[in-house]
Amino acid sequence: MSRVVPVAVTGLGCLCAAGADLPSCLETLFREERNPQPPTRFGSGHPVRYPVFEVPAEPAGGDGLSRTARLALAAAGEALADAGLERGALAGKRVGVCFGTTVGSAMNNEEFYRRFRGGEHPEMAAIERFLGSNPASVVATQYGLAGPCQTVVNACSSGTDAVGIGAAWIRSGLCDMVLAGGADELCRVTYNGFISLMITDESPVKPFDRLRKGLNLGEGAAVLVLESEEVRRLGKRPARAFVSGYGSACDAHHLTAPHPEGTGLKRALAEALAQSGTTPEAIAFVNAHGTGTPDNDRVESRVLAQALPGIPFLSTKGYTGHTLGAAGAIEAAFTVACLERGRVPANVGFADADPELPAEPVRQAAAIRGDSALSQSLAFGGNNAVIVFSRGEA
Amino acid sequence: MSALAIQGIGAVGAFGCGVADLRKALASGSVSPHSVPVPAAGSEIELPVFRAATERLEEFIPRRSLRRIDHFSRLALLGACLALQDAGRLEADRSRLGVVIATGYGALRTTFSFLDSFIEGGDACSSPTHFSSSVHNAAAANVSILLGVTGPSLTVSQFEMSVPSALLTARQWLADGRVDAVLLGGVDEYGDVLGYCWKRFYGVPDGVMLPLDFARQSAVAGEGAAFLLLTREAEARYGFVADVRQGNLAGALELGEEPRLVLGADGHRECGTLYRRHLPAAARVAAYAPLYGSLPVGPAFDLAVAALAAGEDRLFAPPPQGENGLPCALLGAGRFGEGVLGCLKLGRGGDYGLISVVRG
Numbered sequence: 001m002s003r004v005v006p007v008a009v010t011g012l013g014c015l016c017a018a019g020a021d022l023p024s025c026l027e028t029l030f031r032e033e034r035n036p037q038p039p040t041r042f043g044s045g046h047p048v049r050y051p052v053f054e055v056p057a058e059p060a061g062g063d064g065l066s067r068t069a070r071l072a073l074a075a076a077g078e079a080l081a082d083a084g085l086e087r088g089a090l091a092g093k094r095v096g097v098c099f100g101t102t103v104g105s106a107m108n109n110e111e112f113y114r115r116f117r118g119g120e121h122p123e124m125a126a127i128e129r130f131l132g133s134n135p136a137s138v139v140a141t142q143y144g145l146a147g148p149c150q151t152v153v154n155a156c157s158s159g160t161d162a163v164g165i166g167a168a169w170i171r172s173g174l175c176d177m178v179l180a181g182g183a184d185e186l187c188r189v190t191y192n193g194f195i196s197l198m199i200t201d202e203s204p205v206k207p208f209d210r211l212r213k214g215l216n217l218g219e220g221a222a223v224l225v226l227e228s229e230e231v232r233r234l235g236k237r238p239a240r241a242f243v244s245g246y247g248s249a250c251d252a253h254h255l256t257a258p259h260p261e262g263t264g265l266k267r268a269l270a271e272a273l274a275q276s277g278t279t280p281e282a283i284a285f286v287n288a289h290g291t292g293t294p295d296n297d298r299v300e301s302r303v304l305a306q307a308l309p310g311i312p313f314l315s316t317k318g319y320t321g322h323t324l325g326a327a328g329a330i331e332a333a334f335t336v337a338c339l340e341r342g343r344v345p346a347n348v349g350f351a352d353a354d355p356e357l358p359a360e361p362v363r364q365a366a367a368i369r370g371d372s373a374l375s376q377s378l379a380f381g382g383n384n385a386v387i388v389f390s391r392g393e394a
Numbered sequence: 395m396s397a398l399a400i401q402g403i404g405a406v407g408a409f410g411c412g413v414a415d416l417r418k419a420l421a422s423g424s425v426s427p428h429s430v431p432v433p434a435a436g437s438e439i440e441l442p443v444f445r446a447a448t449e450r451l452e453e454f455i456p457r458r459s460l461r462r463i464d465h466f467s468r469l470a471l472l473g474a475c476l477a478l479q480d481a482g483r484l485e486a487d488r489s490r491l492g493v494v495i496a497t498g499y500g501a502l503r504t505t506f507s508f509l510d511s512f513i514e515g516g517d518a519c520s521s522p523t524h525f526s527s528s529v530h531n532a533a534a535a536n537v538s539i540l541l542g543v544t545g546p547s548l549t550v551s552q553f554e555m556s557v558p559s560a561l562l563t564a565r566q567w568l569a570d571g572r573v574d575a576v577l578l579g580g581v582d583e584y585g586d587v588l589g590y591c592w593k594r595f596y597g598v599p600d601g602v603m604l605p606l607d608f609a610r611q612s613a614v615a616g617e618g619a620a621f622l623l624l625t626r627e628a629e630a631r632y633g634f635v636a637d638v639r640q641g642n643l644a645g646a647l648e649l650g651e652e653p654r655l656v657l658g659a660d661g662h663r664e665c666g667t668l669y670r671r672h673l674p675a676a677a678r679v680a681a682y683a684p685l686y687g688s689l690p691v692g693p694a695f696d697l698a699v700a701a702l703a704a705g706e707d708r709l710f711a712p713p714p715q716g717e718n719g720l721p722c723a724l725l726g727a728g729r730f731g732e733g734v735l736g737c738l739k740l741g742r743g744g745d746y747g748l749i750s751v752v753r754g
Contacts, residue, residue: 045517146645193525381535
């Protein structure tokens, strides 16, 4: 794998439980605030009310679109505004959309199905909404974009993969510009699913902590505006950062558990670093997947201790919950923003070091040194994806 | 970007299983759909559906390993194994093999089985097995796990544009040198809920698909998997994917002069209107959906047909098309020759996918 040309990030948008836009999210992270609560948008028959991280506001966009699609549109709007791009500026350019999701691609409307299996004749509004809410298509349609469109459904690494794929589209000349990101909403079906797997914590998530018991679900969306150098320079848009490397690999081990030695993660990490030409000394920090599940955090800390010893790492899921298909994109946006600030927030939820883990995350907000940072995701199906960002021009 | 060499085809559908059955269906021009009962407001109706069987999977993978594998993943596994076998690479090293799977709806039946688990038993009885198998990338994961594929894995869900979109990434991986080969496949399954939706949206079809009768709704639901083994090699068993384009008709759709096209038209009147509007008069076209039905990943089957045509240097006579309102000529049997055969899919939202296949 040889080194590749970096791709500029010229705009960022993000909303999640930590904030309605990226600057608000960052303030929340550096204030070390979080407030997971039992879900308010759906009921649950579980004896324990597992907390989640909800986006408090109802995203705009109308009844005809799923909440996931509306979250995607909100993040895309912020990212384009951040890049200083108005709708008209996209006309005539080859603009692609690459989005990660999980819930946003699932035809699992519970109310519709309850009526169907109850022998009723349910109306088709829920299905029509599903068919009209593919996140990448919705964003492309809303902005009149004529380029390639891809919704990545690689479970929890979808958002990271979407950013890596979007950057490759720019590098190969397929697109002038790509809106790359991820979006996912909280949903009773996935809530039940993660509880059934017994990897959900009944208290606020504790990534990498000795007493970690599992994840808290969350929701949100993030978008990165990626641009070719030619188009960016014509528009005189500064790069907030560069996507300088991407790697992905499959464990081929288990449907829901990572390989105990992290074989796929090691390979993805090596590939991303080779693409970027980054040496470990240049890496300021790693935004880890850090779900707070016993298996994920054990494997991830072992791989990081082995491959990048001494490099600070943290999980931001303590502030956002696990936003599934959006997670990689939200964490990519946080990674870029932290690189710009030269600081990382504390790995909230971490208090006691686990003797089984060879490395511990950032305990307190800290200044960072180095021109690059990594964001990595591990997923059901054994998917592993890593992006390398390098410092922009600002 | 370099052309992709097509080294193997693995297809499973109502026509059967593997290249020989696909060729036989193309020769006969006819495959009969099954009659499937669909629950409808307390009663049942019969719906024609092109169903696919996966018994042959046990030729490749021990039955014991398949105990917890659902129909959706079995379709994908069988398609993947057949493609590797067809390429003569069943025993090849898979550390630099990538998996790219396209799906419109994912594991529909397991998705609803998971809902059944907590609707019937309460939230605390939610089935972890059904949940983990209902995730869209479960099929790609099972292919990687059971075949030992440790390269990158990707699942794309873009409804009827899933296949051209997925192919963009497969091409990128090969061009970037991330992998030496890619198993690219499309998979979708039929289930009761889909049958109900079909009836509500389109009524009950008579079972005769006439894809080029653009004024008639004749689509019959299908299921199956179609896989290709793609490499960067200079020699190809089934020709090459010379180009992939995916976008929206808001931009330009350039089909070239006198294009030869396998249309993704599959009996949906709404999309038929788009074909009628955008096909140039000099085009020659054929649609093969009557052999495998209407499913979001139909373009994977169209691509398999185009690849087989390139490999055998012959264009297959299409099944009855019912041409009505066709603004151009039919593409009949003949030599593939030196030209391009495009696989064109137009989607409801004005999306398009165009995959160009050449012999060499």
